[in-house]
Amino acid sequence: MTQADAQGALVDELDEHVRALVRREGVDPQRDAVVVRRIAEGVVREHDERSLTGQVAPVADAGAVVGELVARVSGFGPLQPFLDDPAVEEIWINDPSRVFIARHGRHELTNLMLSQSQVSELVERMLKSSGRRIDISQPFVDAMLPEGHRLHVVLEGISRGFSAVNIRKFVLRAARLSDLVELGSLTPRAAAFLEASVRAGLNVLVAGGTQAGKTTMLNCLAAAIPGGDRVVSAEEVFELRFPHPDWVPMQTRQSGLEGTGEIKLRDLVKESLRMRPSRIIVGEVRSEECLDLLLALNAGLPGMCTLHANSAREALVKMCTLPLLAGENISARFVVPTVAASVDLVVHLGIDHQGVRRVNEVVGVPGRVENDIIETESIFERRGGDLQRANGMPPRIELYERAGIDVHRILSQDR
Known part of the structure; x- marks a missing residue:
């Protein structure tokens, strides 16, 4: 047997000892990882003391062995x-x-x-x-x-x-829009504009591909929601994490063994409207729940969501398509103008060839439809690698004024 094999067998033996003690003390290994580490340290220390007498082989690296034991018992092993x-x-x-x-x-x-x-x-x-x-x-x-x-x-x-x-993995690299500025994802002026838009109560659609940073952006936007607002969120799995004093997060549920008890995202969106929300957030819109979200936004309830799309334009097209999945009686003649009237801003994210996540464009949706095509105004766009101010203006300027925000000054600042 090689030395590596011997050490592997030794760790297996110590692993069994730790598991026996964990069971005997009634410890939940995944909830009480600190207790598991204490037990593992005690087992390794006791083994080291016995090795001084020559009864057992010594441990090559006590710290590494303790870490591996905790990973096996309390964590997820080799991962x-x-x-x-x-x-x-x-x-x-x-x-x-x-x-x-x-x-x-x-x-x-x-x-x-x-x-x-x-x-x-x-x-x-x-x-x-x-x-x-x-x-x-x-x-x-x-x-x-x-x-x-x-x-x-x-x-x-x-x-x-x-x-x-x-x-x-949930890797918290940015909790606020200012953090995204430090990471190079967007400029200070764009961050100030987005924060002002959230405070004013505009409806924001965050779009992008897989791993483009949509959930991180949604978290940062949600962190700008005024503390006096009541927030209700709906997700497939809890991923949103942002600081707010009045926030009710909800997630979907699988059906039980009997095939009953399933809670779909559409159910959560409907229930959220009965909870007196000031804001509604949907983690990711994928299917017919888009209709219920649109109806809520169209009724004057500010909200935000994410969507998989390759551009801001494609995100709006997808928002017009997904509600059609809700039933045969839903027509594009109803959906297209509803999307135009409900979505105020689209923030499109991308990831470059070096793996850097960036905001590619921010467009405003003024609410006009021409030949079944929703008109947009580009507010920020990436040119030559930089996110630059475009000529467009956001819709619903009166919401900024009502919140005491001079959006013209923010957009005209040279930062």
């Missing part, structure tokens, strides 16, 4: 180092021998080799902490891990050969 690394943004498993990570917007194939049983155990442990399930009747699952990371699993049989696992 835990990637979860602990702040530079890693996403982790995905295509098959047990191909584990990828995204770091600074770029993909990397790791040297981690797992077994199929390890992947199954990891998925089971992750879902246990979320309260959600996956089985043959429910082969997809979206769930949130204890640290706020988002888990998505596609069961083997739907994905060929092995279950596909994706973990999108």
